[in-house]
């Protein structure tokens with residue numbers, strides 16, 4: 001079978017995966033990045049359990065958006081593959097997805113608290129708190145757990161693609177952050193920002209929170225992304 005995805009997409013997905021340890025976002029192999037080719041109806045994702053220091057383009061796995069079948073690749077795709085697939089199918093603007101277990105974002109996920117907007121660093125990327133999902137139900141865990149891990153994010157955002165563009169990430173309760181973007185590279189960059197603002201928020205909350213003025217937050221988001229509807233309650237956790 002000929003190659004199902006471009007060399008460019010493979011290279012971009014590999015590079016984004018290798019930036020997970022470079023950015024200090026993962027312990028062991030606790031993170032994965034994918035990129036989608038919607039015209040081909042597939043996405044490329046990191047194989048499960050493969051260490052970043054041996055990861056190569058030849059290890060990446062190509063998966064069908066429609067039903068999750070492996071269409072190319074010899075290794076088992078990431079355990080989070082169905083979560084990625086669930087998000088790609090719900091939000092058409094998403095071109096890439098990153099999942100990590102980065103320490104400070106996971107702390108908020110484990111506390112079931114959103115990452116509040118406490119400053120312009122956050123507002124530059126996320127037009128609202130990085131929200132946290134409800135915990136998966138026993139049934140959601142028993143059936144299609146990984147797909148449902150994506151569905152709780154979809155439910156959290158109301159399936160709203162516009163909101164997914166303005167707040168390109170969410171915390172899965174008791175688990176960790178998923179971020180996304182126009183491509184794999186942007187999704188990784190959003191994962192870096194998510195972890196950075198989670199750490200900043202944790203320190204700010206310890207010092208005593210001062211809710212930033214809305215006009216300041218709006219100015220920072222809109223100067224980079226254009227006008228948008230502001231979601232969420234600034235500073236409320």
Ligand SMILES: O=C(CO)[C@@H](O)[C@H](O)COP(=O)(O)O
Pocket residue numbers: 029030031032046047048049050077078079080099
């Ligand atoms: O969320 C999890 C585990 O809770 C995963 O992200 C693993 O930490 C990485 O799994 P693979 O991508 O190696 O299958």
